[in-house]
Amino acid sequence: MKRTSRDIRTANRYEVLRQIIAASPTSRQELAVATGLSLATVATLVGELLDLRMITEVGFEDSAGGRPRGLVAVDSAGGALIGVDIAETYVHVELFDLALNVLARAEEDVRPGESLPEQVVGHVAAAVGSVVAQAGVEAARVLGVGVSVPGQVDRDTGLSEYAPNWDWHDVPLLDLLAEHIAYPLYLDNPLRACAVAELWFGAARGHEDAVVVNLGTGVGAGLVLGGGLHRGVSNSAGEWGHTTLVLDGRLCHCGNHGCVETYVGAPGIMLNLRELSPRSPLLHPGDQTATIDALARGVQAGDPVAVKVVRDTARYLGAAVADLVNLLNPEVVVLSSWVASRLGEPLVLEVREAVARHALRRPLAATEIVLSPIPTDPVCLGAATFALEGALQSVGQRGPRRAAPAKGRTAPPS
């Protein structure tokens, strides 16, 4: 890929906006310090964002004896972003303001057998319509819709190349959605959505190299390398769930044996439990959520079976995370997605210990393992972030090939 000076601008624009969102009433001075850019550059970028109505001036702050600092903050009224999380059994849609606060939610169930692309698209369109109506925002203020769909995705053509749940092959998802949704659309998969969410708003902020480990029904890793998302050649990097942890181990639905996913994905954890205690009351056959919740409660209550299952799971997870640490030497490993958030700190503690047993000293010492600090659905947030990035991206290109707008007062007469 050719790198141009424009990319620098884009990256800096991202960085400044990120910082403003993070520390919302903030001054140009603070931004300059936080981003390492010069005051002049920060001022230019802040001006750009003000013109875009993404931020507003919100008053002043005392400065030790001099002119007060002007404060800027995200303009919550300046636009809305929509994140769509398409999963195996549901479609979850959230509408955010520009500070990435949730303004409205909608959820549609996808029943087994209702998984034709047209049906799923129908759910998405309905839910998007619903959140827009709920929040009462006008269409023009919706800056974009980010859509996360599991599996392999071609984000440029908007193709869902392969969705394992439903055996979709090369579904032109974005085109189908565009027939119902008039806002700009951005497509990617949940792995990368979570990674971007952590990069912008979570534990990966400000880090050059990070790994966002996704523990859900499926398992994967979003890779942040060199300060940006690593996509790989065909946008399918991060398939850590189908990495071999136990040669000739458990059979995975991908056809292989011993995949990480079969040990630390929700079904894998249920299997860990079943192997340990086949008749445990914690086990809710056919209901992953209930089982994981029961485990979480069991660990809280000190139930030895639950503790043991989490420990066993952490043992697998630790070995697999240690592989990531040894291979990539990241600054931080973030545990994300619903299984991680439900099992919470107890899991993280066990994982830290297990990783410490497996990883090499030097890379281990440089790596922190944390739970995702994102309180809402990280996939929706990440999908919305794709939309935000898209909106920011298009700032650069001058729309009509007209001369500069010259809105600044030009030569006040006398």
Next chain:
Amino acid sequence: MKRTSRDIRTANRYEVLRQIIAASPTSRQELAVATGLSLATVATLVGELLDLRMITEVGFEDSAGGRPRGLVAVDSAGGALIGVDIAETYVHVELFDLALNVLARAEEDVRPGESLPEQVVGHVAAAVGSVVAQAGVEAARVLGVGVSVPGQVDRDTGLSEYAPNWDWHDVPLLDLLAEHIAYPLYLDNPLRACAVAELWFGAARGHEDAVVVNLGTGVGAGLVLGGGLHRGVSNSAGEWGHTTLVLDGRLCHCGNHGCVETYVGAPGIMLNLRELSPRSPLLHPGDQTATIDALARGVQAGDPVAVKVVRDTARYLGAAVADLVNLLNPEVVVLSSWVASRLGEPLVLEVREAVARHALRRPLAATEIVLSPIPTDPVCLGAATFALEGALQSVGQRGPRRAAPAKGRTAPPS
């Protein structure tokens, strides 16, 4: 890391020189096409390299009826680069011209028990002196010495943080070397040396994402991500050899069980052989090189035991490489280092099959698995490349930090 427009220049300088080395008599036109840069930029960079005496004009080439194209080529007489490969049992030094042809070699054996830093440094100094004398180059023409030492390395401080062979801890290797060697020194480890060698001159050239798998006594992976070497936070990325392939598998000297290295490193392959056929005549206890050579010959000759051992090894290797493919989605996986080069195509064929069995379809389809095309010691070449990069890097900074000439007329009187 802050990216500046200067980095673009540096990257382009690298790219142009790489292209010139690859297709040595070449024209500015060709370079522009190959690099995607404009003619003007190419001309500027070529001018820079001419000024540095790294390349020379070597004549003209017919152009369909117009002014002939000026040809440039690497100036073999323009300088020399030295690559040092420090390994467990030997120190290997090569002196290259700027086209990266080997002009002289020297090898010193490191006997067990002679592994004090001072002793190793002595070997290196002797060998470096030897190659300079052999090649008969004057000191001023040696642009730099790249040094590869196994283990974890801090390239900025020149510290060998940890060398597993000799239990070195935080040895200030570069400082020790500087006492004997007057040329600019660059330190890194063999993993990254091989990766850089492939990136500049081998199978990773022109690829954004590549993995250079290093099969020697130790095992590791040099990661090329986003067109550049991935180092990780503490410069210790790539420890793929100590990634778990078989949970609770063979004991590794790193203290863990089931590391990739214990199955596909030279000692691991010997173990594969011993497990299959304890009294095989192929086995040369205590001599890895001889055993691997015997295996290679055995495969050539169709010896069923040798074929089976290579197949078993490829099975392990394939699973582990498939993990890299799934996780990183690279364009190319390069098998490098002495074990790979001796076992050659037969190994690659088996590995391709094994990877195909383990990797996911989409990433697999995007990935090519090849043997390193580099004929010489890739570690020396890579180390020398570090020196070349260093020499090119320092072009940018203006030498004397003189004040701005203040040529602007300041406040014209009146």
Next chain:
DNA sequence: CTGACTTTGTACACCCCCTTTCCTAACCCC
């Protein structure tokens, strides 16, 4: 309440980078 001091933020000149455009140099062919 005025003037000195301090700090912010903008305008502008400047440097670096790449590209486009124009023009001259250097060849071919007729």
Next chain:
DNA sequence: GGGGTTAGGAAAGGGGGTGTACAAAGTCAG
């Protein structure tokens, strides 16, 4: 030797970031 053609250099231009001068907007002392 002129016309056609292609190579390559020089200059202009646009993008980006930084340093500096200066106006704006406060505080504080007298």
